[in-house]
Amino acid sequence: MKIAVIGGGIVGVSTANWLKKYGQKVTLYDRNEPGMEASFGNAGTFAKYANVPTNSSSFFYLFPYLLFNKNSPLFIKGKYFIRAIPWLTKYLSNCRPSKVRDTSEKLTTLLSRVDEGYDDLIKDANIEDLISRESIMYVWSSKMFYNSAKPDFATRAKTGINVEHLTHEQISEIEPNINNIFYKGALFEGSYFSKNPKQTTQRLHKLFLSKGGAYINENVIDININSLNKVEVVTNNSNNNFDKIIICAGIWSKKLASLFGDQVPLESERGYHISYKNFNPITHPVAWQERGTYFTPMNDGLRVAGVVEFAGLDREISTKVINFLSRSANQVFSDIPRHDNEWLGFRPSVPDSLPVVGQSKKNPYIYYCFGHQHVGWSLGGITGKLIAQEATANKTDIDLEPFSIGRF
Numbered sequence: 001m002k003i004a005v006i007g008g009g010i011v012g013v014s015t016a017n018w019l020k021k022y023g024q025k026v027t028l029y030d031r032n033e034p035g036m037e038a039s040f041g042n043a044g045t046f047a048k049y050a051n052v053p054t055n056s057s058s059f060f061y062l063f064p065y066l067l068f069n070k071n072s073p074l075f076i077k078g079k080y081f082i083r084a085i086p087w088l089t090k091y092l093s094n095c096r097p098s099k100v101r102d103t104s105e106k107l108t109t110l111l112s113r114v115d116e117g118y119d120d121l122i123k124d125a126n127i128e129d130l131i132s133r134e135s136i137m138y139v140w141s142s143k144m145f146y147n148s149a150k151p152d153f154a155t156r157a158k159t160g161i162n163v164e165h166l167t168h169e170q171i172s173e174i175e176p177n178i179n180n181i182f183y184k185g186a187l188f189e190g191s192y193f194s195k196n197p198k199q200t201t202q203r204l205h206k207l208f209l210s211k212g213g214a215y216i217n218e219n220v221i222d223i224n225i226n227s228l229n230k231v232e233v234v235t236n237n238s239n240n241n242f243d244k245i246i247i248c249a250g251i252w253s254k255k256l257a258s259l260f261g262d263q264v265p266l267e268s269e270r271g272y273h274i275s276y277k278n279f280n281p282i283t284h285p286v287a288w289q290e291r292g293t294y295f296t297p298m299n300d301g302l303r304v305a306g307v308v309e310f311a312g313l314d315r316e317i318s319t320k321v322i323n324f325l326s327r328s329a330n331q332v333f334s335d336i337p338r339h340d341n342e343w344l345g346f347r348p349s350v351p352d353s354l355p356v357v358g359q360s361k362k363n364p365y366i367y368y369c370f371g372h373q374h375v376g377w378s379l380g381g382i383t384g385k386l387i388a389q390e391a392t393a394n395k396t397d398i399d400l401e402p403f404s405i406g407r408f
Contacts (some may be wrong), residue, residue, distance in 0.1 A: 001025065003391060004233050004240070006220050006256065007248035008034035010197070010377055011369055013204045014384030015248055017121055019210040022392045025186055026209065027240065029233065031219035035201025038376060041273045041343040043294035043305040044194040044283050045136050047378045048114045049161045051102060051107040052152040052355035060095035062148065073292025075321055077311035084310045088268045090351035103353055106402045107292075107329040108159045110355075110379055113397075117381025125207040130131035130200050130299070135164075136191040137284045139182040140173060145290050146184045148278050151188075162189040179332055180287075193285050195299040198379065216240075220249075223259055223366075229363050246367040248384075249340035251348040253311065253356075260407050261362040266371055268313055269347040273279055273305035274325050281333055291328045304339070305331045307349075313405075317344050347374040357383050357403040361392060367391050368405055 001024050005016045008030030019026045028034075059066075064076040076084060094103065122128060140146035153163060166185035171178065174187075194200045209215060218235035223245065226232050230241040247256050254266040287294040293306040304325050309318060322342055329336055336394050349369045352354065360366035369387040373377050391395045 001243040001392065002027070002028060002241070004231065004242040004245040005248055006233070007250060007253070007370070008032070008199050008205065008244060009037055009248065009250060010204075011037035011170060011250075011372065011384055012248035013208060014121060014245055014380045015369055015388055016208045016213055017124075017204060017211070018385045018388035019392065020208060020213055021120075021345045022388055024392055026208070027214040027216060027242070028148050029216050029218065029220050029235070033217070034205040035198045035200070037066055038345040038347055039201045040198050041271070041305065041345045042197055042377050043285060043296045043303065044197045044298065044377065045296070046114055046118070046187070046192050046194070047136060047375060048111050048154055048191055049136075049163070049188040050375050050378060051104050051111050051159055051161070052155050053094070053103045053107065055091050055100075055351075056152060057095055057097050057100050058148040059094060063092065072219055072290065073307040074325070075309040075318065076308060076312070077309060080311050083312070086201065087265055087351055090265060094352050104155055104159070106354055108376075109398055110382055111375070112159070113167065113382045114273070114378055116156045117379070117383070117385050121204060121207070121381055124205045127200055127203045130196050130203070130344055131192060132195055132297075133192045134284045135189055136193065137166070137171075137174070137185055137187050137286045138289055139286055140184040140289050142156055142290060143181050145185055149289065160261060163187070164189065164222065170238070174287060174393065175282050175284060177333065178286065179334060182328070187284075193296060194377075195297070220256070222285060222378070225363065225365065229365070236407060241387075244268035244365050244367060246387055246391055249368045250350070250370055251346040253348065255367065257360075257368060257405065260360055260366050261366075262360050263349055263403055264356060264371070264408050267349050267351075268309070269349045269373065270309040270311055271345050271347050272307055272321050272325060273303050273304065273315070274329070275303045275341040276329075276337055277299055277301040277340050279337055286332075288328065288332065288352055293325060293328050295329070295332060313346065315344070317342055347373055347376070354408075355379060356405050356407065357387055358400040361404070361406040
């Protein structure tokens with residue numbers, strides 16, 4: 001079959017590579033070079049432990065703090081708050097304990113297969129040099145927030161996730177260059193990270209091309225079904241027909257899905273990073289929980305990434321958010337230089353914290369793989385594999401119905 005994949009981030013290039021493994025003729029579309037949107041600026045963590053949704057039960061009770069405290073990692077830009085209310089209401093409604101348990105079970109189904117989705121791709125693309133097997137560390141600076149996380153530890157323990165709990169002293173022993181400000185910590189065994197997400201995605205893209213894949217560096221402006229039941233992908237410069245398409249376009253997937261009558265409550269959670277070139281005081285990614293901020297030792301220096309800002313697709317970088325990240329970094333590290341880069345990207349998020357993976361309910365030639373929220377980097381490989389299985393054989397290793405766009 002001839003299959004088009006729309007979107008060249010980690011989800012799209014993983015999907016394209018799995019389709020090639022299954023013997024298909026594949027064309028990948030992206031308006032930018034691969035890996036330049038959300039896949040470029042994330043914390044790089046393969047977080048197999050992240051099976052507790054961001055809208056956990058504790059989030060509901062902490063929401064007022066997150067809205068009004070100056071040290072909160074949640075930002076809502078001015079008038080956008082009114083527009084975001086319907087999405088936030090749905091998001092908060094999913095904080096019910098029964099719903100959180102259900103969501104966690106479904107996330108576990110995917111996250112327990114992270115290695116299955118990536119191991120072959122990492123080997124085939126020869127990118128082990130970009131991967132660090134150092135575990136990811138969570139740290140808490142307050143007893144209150146640490147205690148609020150205890151139900152999450154219990155949930156993870158039930159699903160077989162191994163966590164090494166750390167005392168104040170043990171944090172300093174593992175990462176001696178961190179300032180002495182943290183109350184407790186945790187190391188997640190089996191987690192790992194990419195030291196350069198952009199290069200990781202682009203090497204996977206090169207692997208795809210080396211296997212005979214085609215790449216069209218153009219903006220998709222329309223998708224039609226012609227009289228021969230072929231899917232016509234239209235750009236500013238070309239029209240091409242395919243047997244099927246898979247939409248992996250992140251936040252822009254909502255508009256493309258609507259072309260076929262598939263409606264999805266997809267919202268942009270804007271994420272940021274600042275970086276410190278040639279400054280690398282740690283060996284593990286360290287996630288300060290109260291600040292929603294990751295400190296990741298990339299191969300060119302420290303990356304400080306995180307926060308959530310609701311402001312739509314406005315490309316303007318918020319000085320307030322940048323100052324928040326910079327202030328957090330200065331609290332964690334002494335003698336830190338001034339950051340030399342600022343970045344903004346768009347996490348595609350749905351209010352039930354589950355990705356959209358599966359066939360369209362409106363059109364049998366259209367498939368979706370988007371909406372991964374905070375775990376797109378972790379789940380790109382396995383969801384790419386699963387959607388490739390469904391598109392090529394209509395048979396998958398797990399049931400994809402819980403992730404169907406038809407749930408909305």
